[in-house]
Amino acid sequence: MNRERRDHLRDAAIDVLAQSGGRGLTHRAVDASAGMPPGTAKNYFPTRDALLQAAADRCQELYEQIPRPVPADREHLVLMLATLLRNAAGPGRSRLLAYLELQCEAARRPSLATVLDTIAAADFAHFEEAQRAAGLPVTAHRAATVTLAVHAAFPSLLAGGRRTLAATGLDDHEGFVRNLLHSVYGP
Incomplete structure (x- = not known):
């Protein structure tokens, strides 16, 4: 074929x-x-x-083709994650919507869950390495917390409700990431 x-x-x-x-x-x-x-x-x-x-x-x-920048410090990590959030609501919107639809389908189809689990595991590993490269005191739990928080932001970004974005701090991507990192790692 x-x-x-x-x-x-x-x-x-x-x-x-x-x-x-x-x-x-x-x-x-x-x-x-x-x-x-x-x-x-x-x-x-x-x-x-x-x-x-x-x-x-x-x-x-397509996920495997995404460039994986390595942040030099905390501020570069903030910019990297903020760019990811902006991309989710902008140019990456279509792919992310499809991915979320596939996650819903995966709840009923184990073969899909296997593929999506591979993507998620790679994402968690990449985010952990990025936090480590930025000089943060990384533990598996802290790195997972940051990754889960970023992932959890995606549906709200896609829906785009102004009040929700304001209430969660997602109307300021850099501010959201800075607050997240401060909550997990401290100042």
């Missing part, structure tokens, strides 16, 4: 998940999003479960 077409269909599946949610993910919707003739997605991914798996696998591949 044509790998380029396969990847294009998997990217389209991610777009459909982001735009229409899990219930909107159909072969027909993926074909339309990819600009392919009807039946193309079904030819590559015969079932809806195969389509979900393909989207999850593609998310993992």
